Amino acid sequence: MRRVYFDHSGTTPVHPAVAEEMYRYLTGENFGNPSSVHYYGLQIKKKIAEARDKLAQALGAGSGEIVFTSGGTESDNMAIHGAAYTNRNKGNHIITSAVEHHAVLNTVKALGKQGFDITILPVDRYGMVSVADVAAAITDKTIVISIMHANNEVGTIMPVAEIGKLARERKIIFHVDAVQSFGKIPVLVDEIGCDLLSISGHKIYGPKGVGALYIRKGTRWKQSLFHGGAQERLRRAGTENIPGIMGLAKAVELVTANLVQESARLKSLRDKLIKGLTSRIEHVSLTGHPTMRLPNHASFLFKYIEGESMLLSLDLKGIAASTGSACTSGSLEPSHVLLAMGVPPEDAHGSLRLTLGKDNTEEDVDYFLDVMGPIVEKLRDMSPLKD
Numbered sequence: 001m002r003r004v005y006f007d008h009s010g011t012t013p014v015h016p017a018v019a020e021e022m023y024r025y026l027t028g029e030n031f032g033n034p035s036s037v038h039y040y041g042l043q044i045k046k047k048i049a050e051a052r053d054k055l056a057q058a059l060g061a062g063s064g065e066i067v068f069t070s071g072g073t074e075s076d077n078m079a080i081h082g083a084a085y086t087n088r089n090k091g092n093h094i095i096t097s098a099v100e101h102h103a104v105l106n107t108v109k110a111l112g113k114q115g116f117d118i119t120i121l122p123v124d125r126y127g128m129v130s131v132a133d134v135a136a137a138i139t140d141k142t143i144v145i146s147i148m149h150a151n152n153e154v155g156t157i158m159p160v161a162e163i164g165k166l167a168r169e170r171k172i173i174f175h176v177d178a179v180q181s182f183g184k185i186p187v188l189v190d191e192i193g194c195d196l197l198s199i200s201g202h203k204i205y206g207p208k209g210v211g212a213l214y215i216r217k218g219t220r221w222k223q224s225l226f227h228g229g230a231q232e233r234l235r236r237a238g239t240e241n242i243p244g245i246m247g248l249a250k251a252v253e254l255v256t257a258n259l260v261q262e263s264a265r266l267k268s269l270r271d272k273l274i275k276g277l278t279s280r281i282e283h284v285s286l287t288g289h290p291t292m293r294l295p296n297h298a299s300f301l302f303k304y305i306e307g308e309s310m311l312l313s314l315d316l317k318g319i320a321a322s323t324g325s326a327c328t329s330g331s332l333e334p335s336h337v338l339l340a341m342g343v344p345p346e347d348a349h350g351s352l353r354l355t356l357g358k359d360n361t362e363e364d365v366d367y368f369l370d371v372m373g374p375i376v377e378k379l380r381d382m383s384p385l386k387d
């Protein structure tokens with residue numbers, strides 16, 4: 001059967017060159033613990049330093065500003081938790097948005113239960129946070145603002161540089177979840193003006209279970225998530241995941257070298273998909289911002305159909321897609337992102353997300369458009385949602 005993978009925001013296949021690089025650090029003499037002072041440890045220590053340099057270069061950061069983590073979720077938790085507790089003597093107010101990934105949203109809510117004062121900002125119908133709303137929410141007690149660069153469910157790109165400017169003027173720590181944007185659009189920490197920024201390996205053809213947190217030089221850091229050894233300059237205890245870190249660095253190198261050409265290619269496929277779908281099928285609308293969106297991201301609402309039934313029908317045709325975020329599909333709760341955008345709960349169930357990647361072609365888009373028409377027709381015919 002023809003197989004088409006349209007779920008790159010969920011995860012990506014590991015690039016063969018990344019797998020090769022990782023294999024190198026699972027075999028032979030490359031097993032050392034970088035904290036050891038003998039040959040085995042020292043050579044690995046050097047390799048981690050090179051990997052750190054690669055990440056730093058890609059983000060326009062200094063090497064000392066990169067901390068390796070176990071992925072996007074840990075980076076988000078570490079950033080918000082660390083910044084909030086380190087600055088608790090200055091204030092207790094945290095600002096975030098209603099459309100953040102749960103790794104941010106639930107961390108902020110957990111801090112709310114621990115006595116922090118939290119503001120969860122609304123978004124407009126495109127899923128965009130307003131800079132004016134951020135400005136209005138800031139108080140003398142605000143210590144952290146966490147706003148994502150691009151939304152995983154609807155692809156909308158947030159005005160992070162303007163928020164960064166505000167945060168800097170008010171000397172508030174600004175964290176940006178760049179898990180979805182990194183590798184698809186430029187992510188440079190000085191252009192964004194953030195103090196903390198999260199990335200994840202498995203969204204960029206790297207391995208799962210590894211990521212990084214950028215911590216701007218000079219950012220006070222007194223609170224670690226983990227208690228343990230002095231790794232990562234006392235900011236993240238635990239023996240380093242060497243194959244993961246080396247794989248992440250390789251993935252970063254590959255994805256940044258090809259970013260401009262690949263983004264343009266994906267954007268043209270994405271636009272063909274959006275145009276094809278909305279012109280061929282009735283009662284379908286694009287979700288997220290029409291132009292300020294990730295180049296590989298197309299997301300829709302279909303009236304009178306359940307997202308889950310579309311996924312199953314597409315899967316039978318060999319097409320992998322998602323409804324809402326991968327983490328929320330499987331639950332019957334409508335997506336918190338779509339609800340925050342003002343989509344009625346009964347409509348939010350009809351969401352479909354198609355996220356493109358490096359192996360997708362025009363033929364994949366054509367195949368999808370050909371099979372989608374009959375699927376929608378059949379599901380709507382059977383649907384109790386239609387009168």
Ligand SMILES: Cc1ncc(COP(=O)(O)O)c(C=O)c1O
Pocket residue numbers: 009010070071072073074076101103148150151152177179180200201202209211
């Ligand atoms: C915006 C965003 N933040 C954080 C995460 C979590 O990253 P990880 O899967 O590496 O823990 C995801 C994963 O889907 C995401 O899309």
